Amino acid sequence: xxxxxxxxxxxxxxxxxxxxxxxxxxxxxxxxxxxxxxxxxxxxxxxxxxxxxxxxxxxxxxxxxxxxxxxxxxxxxxxxxxxxxxxxxxxxxxxx
Numbered sequence: 001x002x003x004x005x006x007x008x009x010x011x012x013x014x015x016x017x018x019x020x021x022x023x024x025x026x027x028x029x030x031x032x033x034x035x036x037x038x039x040x041x042x043x044x045x046x047x048x049x050x051x052x053x054x055x056x057x058x059x060x061x062x063x064x065x066x067x068x069x070x071x072x073x074x075x076x077x078x079x080x081x082x083x084x085x086x087x088x089x090x091x092x093x094x095x096x
Contacts, residue, residue: 006031 008016013027020030072078 016027016030020027023030
């Protein structure tokens with residue numbers, strides 16, 4: 001891995017530090033990520049967007065009428081049976 005030295009205006013550095021803190025990373029990692037994007041030609045959010053799309057495509061359609069009542073949620077036997085049914089459905093579902 002190579003080290004590089006950059007000179008940027010103080011206000012840009014301050015904003016970069018804030019942006020890195022919001023993303024729970026370092027300025028160095030943030031710059032490395034941006035340089036990687038430039039080098040590969042892929043936008044940073046492409047993989048994130050693809051992951052979100054994949055997650056949402058796996059969610060089955062639902063309707064408000066499918067919601068459980070408070071009594072059903074607090075009925076342990078009912079919830080165990082519901083959980084068992086879901087496990088059977090999950091085990092027979094095709095793997096992607």
